């Protein structure tokens with residue numbers, strides 16, 4: 001549970017049975033607010049196609065990404081290095097709300113733009129060496145609702161959750177060490193989705 005006795009209603013439950021904690025808070029922004037934030041981010045963010053090295057080959061993803069942070073943090077994953085851009089007012093506003101609700105502090109944010117349901121993200125955990133060990137990662141979703149999946153690295157146990165427009169999901173503690181996650185592609189989802197993952201660089 002997060003939130004305080006006298007604050008706005010905010011409930012969350014741990015979705016994982018063991019070896020970590022994933023709290024789904026549901027929508028934290030109203031529908032109109034979601035539309036406003038989606039349009040602002042779509043227009044303002046420095047979206048770029050992502051590059052990754054897979055099996056020794058450089059590939060360019062259909063999904064677009066952007067990386068923001070407190071300082072010019074360098075972040076290396078999948079064989080490419082990115083330097084953080086300074087926060088915009090829109091990102092600061094979202095970050096402040098996420099910090100209040102999660103009770104955690106963040107110094108960087110990776111944004112993903114999925115143009116439609118057929119763009120997704122494969123199994124991975126966010127355990128790069130630049131990230132503070134076991135720090136919270138807060139994921140905000142805007143736009144089309146999508147399914148999000150967890151899989152335990154040893155047992156293969158699966159947990160799925162639907163990520164609604166305007167929702168907040170927080171991954172805590174040992175989650176990245178024991179669980180993989182992915183955003184599966186879906187032919188049924190036609191709309192675009194923006195995802196923001198707030199992180200703490202060590």
Ligand SMILES: O=C(O)CCC(=O)C(=O)O
Nearest residue numbers: 110112121126183195197
């Ligand atoms: O789009 C999502 O919900 C997941 C993004 C993700 O896992 C990541 O950026 O590491």
Ligand SMILES: [Fe+2]
Nearest residue numbers: 124125126181
């Ligand atoms: Fe991730």
